[in-house]
Amino acid sequence: MVDKVTSHQSPVTSKKDVRISIRNLNIWYANTQVIKNVRLDIEKNRVTAIIGPSGCGKSTLIRTINRMNDIIPDAKVKGEILLDGKNIYGDDIDVVEVRKRVGMVFQKSNPFPKSIFENVAYGLKINGFISAGGRSASGGKKKGQLMERVEQSLKDAALWKEVKDRLGDSAFDLSGGQQQRLCIARALAIEPEVVLFDEPCSALDPTATAKIEELIQKLKKKYTIIIVTHNMQQAARISDFCAFLMLGELIEFDKTDKIFTAPSEKVTEDYITGRFG
Amino acid sequence: MISRKLKEYIGFGILRLATLIILLALFAILYFVAVNGIKVINWQFLTQMPHSGMTAGGILPAILGTFYLVVCAICFALPLGVAAAIYLTEYAKQGKLIRIIRIGINNLAGVPSVVFGLFGLAVFVKFFGFGISILSGGLTLGILILPTIIRASEEALLVVPQSFREASLALGATKWQTIRKVVLPNAISGMLTGSILGIGRAAGETAPILFTAVTFYTMRLPRSIFSEVQALPYHIYALMTEGTHPETQIPVAYGTALVLVFLVLGIDSIAIVIRNRFRRRKKW
Numbered sequence: 001m002v003d004k005v006t007s008h009q010s011p012v013t014s015k016k017d018v019r020i021s022i023r024n025l026n027i028w029y030a031n032t033q034v035i036k037n038v039r040l041d042i043e044k045n046r047v048t049a050i051i052g053p054s055g056c057g058k059s060t061l062i063r064t065i066n067r068m069n070d071i072i073p074d075a076k077v078k079g080e081i082l083l084d085g086k087n088i089y090g091d092d093i094d095v096v097e098v099r100k101r102v103g104m105v106f107q108k109s110n111p112f113p114k115s116i117f118e119n120v121a122y123g124l125k126i127n128g129f130i131s132a133g134g135r136s137a138s139g140g141k142k143k144g145q146l147m148e149r150v151e152q153s154l155k156d157a158a159l160w161k162e163v164k165d166r167l168g169d170s171a172f173d174l175s176g177g178q179q180q181r182l183c184i185a186r187a188l189a190i191e192p193e194v195v196l197f198d199e200p201c202s203a204l205d206p207t208a209t210a211k212i213e214e215l216i217q218k219l220k221k222k223y224t225i226i227i228v229t230h231n232m233q234q235a236a237r238i239s240d241f242c243a244f245l246m247l248g249e250l251i252e253f254d255k256t257d258k259i260f261t262a263p264s265e266k267v268t269e270d271y272i273t274g275r276f277g
Numbered sequence: 278m279i280s281r282k283l284k285e286y287i288g289f290g291i292l293r294l295a296t297l298i299i300l301l302a303l304f305a306i307l308y309f310v311a312v313n314g315i316k317v318i319n320w321q322f323l324t325q326m327p328h329s330g331m332t333a334g335g336i337l338p339a340i341l342g343t344f345y346l347v348v349c350a351i352c353f354a355l356p357l358g359v360a361a362a363i364y365l366t367e368y369a370k371q372g373k374l375i376r377i378i379r380i381g382i383n384n385l386a387g388v389p390s391v392v393f394g395l396f397g398l399a400v401f402v403k404f405f406g407f408g409i410s411i412l413s414g415g416l417t418l419g420i421l422i423l424p425t426i427i428r429a430s431e432e433a434l435l436v437v438p439q440s441f442r443e444a445s446l447a448l449g450a451t452k453w454q455t456i457r458k459v460v461l462p463n464a465i466s467g468m469l470t471g472s473i474l475g476i477g478r479a480a481g482e483t484a485p486i487l488f489t490a491v492t493f494y495t496m497r498l499p500r501s502i503f504s505e506v507q508a509l510p511y512h513i514y515a516l517m518t519e520g521t522h523p524e525t526q527i528p529v530a531y532g533t534a535l536v537l538v539f540l541v542l543g544i545d546s547i548a549i550v551i552r553n554r555f556r557r558r559k560k561w
């Protein structure tokens with residue numbers, strides 16, 4: 001139906017704005033290969049969506065970008081992921097540093113069994129922020145900023161108004177959508193450069209989903225965003241670029257408009273029009 | 278239809294009967310001990326030194342002795358057991374070696390307690406030269422309950438949702454920070470509950486302290502961890518098997534048994550209180 005692009009690896013992103021560059025990435029669980037030679041460039045301050053049928057490796061792919069696959073005992077990663085030009089799988093890389101720069105919001109909201117405030121403050125405290133009056137190991141240089149940062153993060157996650165009078169309540173007293181936004185606030189608090197979302201709305205109703213979509217639109221001014229989603233409309237609404245993954249292979253990667261109006265591959269079209277998967 | 282109902286009736290009947298028998302046995306034991314022991318229990322019995330060849334006076338040295346032994350066992354076994362459990366579940370690469378270690382620990386739990394007693398005698402009393410003492414007995418009891426503590430702690434760690442760990446790591450926390458700030462606070466109640474139940478059991482053990490800590494009779498209360506002590510379970514054993522005045526010794530033995538039973542029940546109820554308090558807060 002349209003002119004067929006000979007290689008999906010053609011640069012659709014402009015070279016100078018690339019924040020993350022995935023090169024020849026292969027991933028195995030034990031002996032099963034689930035990601036096959038994927039190449040993908042992620043542009044900064046844009047939303048890149050990853051779509052594809054269940055089990056095609058979307059979560060696996062996105063989790064490698066902040067090395068969360070390290071904690072799966074028999075996962076093996078080969079290839080490169082360049083974050084601002086530096087391979088995060090290189091030998092001289094501090095994994096903890098990578099995760100501070102690349103935040104993650106999980107499919108199922110997973111607040112800590114602590115208060116709302118403590119949830120957002122957790123990452124800050126680990127990074128040496130302390131509450132007014134407290135003392136930190138790093139000499140108290142960030143004293144007193146904790147409250148401001150918690151407030152700012154909750155505002156960024158569009159949750160502040162709903163929780164400002166109950167910061168001491170348990171995070172489990174919040175609704176599902178609020179819990180997910182709390183997890184977003186928690187991820188934003190440490191000011192990462194990239195935020196990964198793995199199906200952040202899969203457990204939410206349309207209203208809560210709309211809120212989070214709106215939020216992601218706003219966040220891209222400050223952050224680079226990668227989102228896995230099962231929802232085609234969602235991908236079409238919020239993303240600038242879209243990657244279609246199937247059986248561990250990157251079938252097509254392009255501007256979202258192009259993918260949804262004139263996909264180069266037949267399978268992509270079949271998938272987004274719901275003819276399978 | 279009738280037969281199915283009948284089957285169900287019989288099935289539940291059997292289960293109910295089994296429960297009833299267990300309860301009955303429990304109450305029979307408690308009743309038996311209480312009826313025979315209550316006669317000698319009074320304030321003096323709990324707070325005074327024995328005299329007249331154990332047939333009169335109190336059992337304070339035995340109560341204190343058991344208390345010291347248990348405290349010593351906890352101080353030794355709880356940190357060690359918890360640390361081992363953290364290592365085994367959180368750090369160690371799960372593989373053949375760890376499986377073998379786990380099997381070893383589980384088998385340790387099945388070793389007869391008198392064997393621990395012999396071990397304690399050979400290692401703590403003789404080899405380390407601690408002598409017959411609170412220290413030797415406490416360490417032996419500690420080793421006895423170590424498998425219980427490790428297993429309880431491992432189970433407590435495993436029920437902490439993996440998503441908590443992921444959330445923490447994804448925020449740039451190190452593994453140790455994650456364990457200290459997220460995993461342990463959520464596992465500590467389970468660890469304590471399981472461990473305390475194990476400790477309750479240790480308090481009533483005779484064999485492990487037989488060769489390592491106890492003496493039938495001392496005039497003095499223990500002055501240091503190198504003192505030998507009297508202990509409740511051994512006191513009962515001694516009253517029933519030694520001495521020359523069984524008619525006066527036997528009631529004292531039952532009184533001691535009653536004290537021991539209440540001590541163990543007391544320790545166990547601490548565990549239950551801790552568990553309930555934490556369970557109310559837990560919501561995942």
Ligand SMILES: Nc1ncnc2c1ncn2[C@@H]1O[C@H](COP(=O)(O)OP(=O)(O)OP(=O)(O)O)[C@@H](O)[C@H]1O
Pocket residue numbers: 029030034052053054055056057058059060061072
């Ligand atoms: N920890 C693991 N160990 C072994 N195999 C795994 C593990 N996690 C995922 N897999 C397998 O890897 C493949 C890709 O899984 P992944 O979770 O990345 O898929 P997905 O695209 O995110 O699917 P979904 O849309 O259902 O979330 C699947 O076949 C899955 O069974």
Ligand SMILES: [Mg+2]
Pocket residue numbers: 058059060198
């Ligand atoms: Mg997934």
